Amino acid sequence: MRTLSITQDERKIIQSSQPIVWLNENYQNPVSASATPEVDEFYEAEARLKRCAPLLQRLFPELEPSHGLIESSLIKADRLNSKINPLGGSLFLKADHDLPVAGSIKARGGIHEVLCFAEALALKHGILENKDSDYCVLASEPARGLFSQYTVTVGSTGNLGLSIGIIGSALGFKTVVHMSSDAKQWKMERLRRRGVRVVEHNTDYGAALEAGRLEANADPNSYFIDDERSPNLFMGYAVAAKRLQAQLEALNIKVDADHPLFVYLPAGVGGAPGGITYGLKKIFNDNVHCFFAEPVQAPCMLLGMAGEPDTAPTSIYEFGLKNDTDADGLAVGTASQWVCDATRNLLSGVYTATDEQLYQQLYLLKTLENIEVEPSAAIGCLGPAMLMTEAGQKYLESHHLTHRLENSVHIPWLTGGSFVPDEEYQRYLAKAVKLST
Template identity: 25%
Template structure:
């Protein structure tokens, strides 16, 4: 432990030649809401808007004689590696899936400049990763894993070093998002028993929870890629070796829709842009009230590389989770005045967000897809009661994943 802490301090000091420490900011809104001193460790304010620059820097720093670095990534890791290639004068070859949004490709290119080349290969990340590793083996470069690498883990531990220095002491709790486990294992290992570390994962990528249950890293059957910065199908071997004794209650799993509520609130109220993975730690505060009241808590906001083209989807998911937006399949009688009767069911706080006939061929009834937004979730009880009283048949499909994929 003493060697790891010392090495992480050395890495942190070396980073200061390239980029400053990210801010540790007390958040008044969250502190008052949860009755605790809540600080945000703003990794979203690093030069590449995520903590990935730390691991990339440290791993490359420890390979001074290596001129070629290879990685596979569709996002933050690619940008961290590209930035450091330009800073250190190294050559980088970055493999990205063909499906990677142009915004991410352009940012990676901007950070790396002439020091990097980008290969678009494979529709899925596993195919991209295999192509990158094969290319690296044939060319003799150093493959830089985003998380399953001792030097990367040590570099990410610099977050803990900075927290302690900025706060002047160890916090009571640190809440860490988990993807492949590089950052969470590094920070938790550096703090050791001095700090209670809590780990949070998206429901569709709960690879730490699965590994703890199995006693080893296991591949998830399915991964929901919405929380792309933490949507990892299998935690790294090296990170898991450091996290394998984590108590099960210390691992929190949050739904993707729920995470969206924090993204929207942080943006609208605080002016903080967080990507889905970056919002994980903040949203988890609501699940640990009994532990954190009156304590000092640090939430690591791991990244802010948010594509604003996703904002309508994020808002939609947040509204659905909060219960203020629902989608119904409504059987509407095919007669004059029927639509007006339905509209009279709605109250002053209700609004129609979508109205689409799905089937009008029946003589007596037509099926309508209708989206309703309202101010308070309890308003839907009134709407449903009025629909029942009027004899209008309806089905709430808001949480029906299969229908939602095709219709919403």
């Protein structure tokens, strides 16, 4: 087994599928990993989404109120705060469960990646003269005729496939989504109704991803979206940090040394939470503290971040874990090495939770804030309590945060839920009630 920066006691806890809080020893340390994203790409992603806003508004009428901006609200949650936050300070929910167009955190990154490909094709073939052109031309018949000659392919546990399939089909691309065994049937049916070809696999996310990669590589007109190592996905996700900054400023909320910000991000293969962490650290530096959250049966990012730079991450299967979780969006066996290296000195730590805990948080979100999410999206709500553990207290003390908690802001990032069919959500809720009362 590879060398990992975890203790023997931590290893036993992980192998026994018990919740753990792991602190990142590389946090704030210089690293020599090969994956060092350029900050210029961060700002270019933001500019691209602004250029494409009129196009998106034309393709998706639900974006008219936001003038083509794909963004979610920031919800103050005082009732939930009094229940889940023993630290003090305020609590807001980043409502990506209700993100327009694709209904999950994957919308920004997935849509940005497809727009990158469409933009490049349109510039190459003269449909766009330059980047100052009217991007609504990408919805024209000549553009759709061009795009129809190409296939966009992706591997997914569900939500990324939804975002890629929705924007790909809207622009006229042939779109193929390879779905892992844990993907929900309703997500596959939603894609098929849009004309997307869905390939179901009786294997986990990694195998579905590789199948998509092999199929795409065999077709010169196929564009493969690689959730494990795509800078375009990563930077599309990172743009959320700029949007959050504007939302905090609009509420006159300070983020500085005396007003620390804590953000709790559900993590699967790592792209979305990694990109958001990258963006937040570029904006708020050491005043923001980002933690990934994973199911006890699928702590792939914990094992990846505990490894060495430029080294293939350790699989959860090497720890005897089964990837058996209702948090389908987080059911990933091996983390993205690229994301681990890109965020190795930015991430504060990782915590894990049982499915029972996720359902309990799902119940609290519904009963206290009337917010409906899928189980994977509820895991961020365990963040404040995580900081009350021995490891969490060690982190607060070592970074001189203990006496600043009254001024702190905590943001669980809600990742998916609004597209969940009502009958599916009612099953979630019934299980949550049973486990919570």
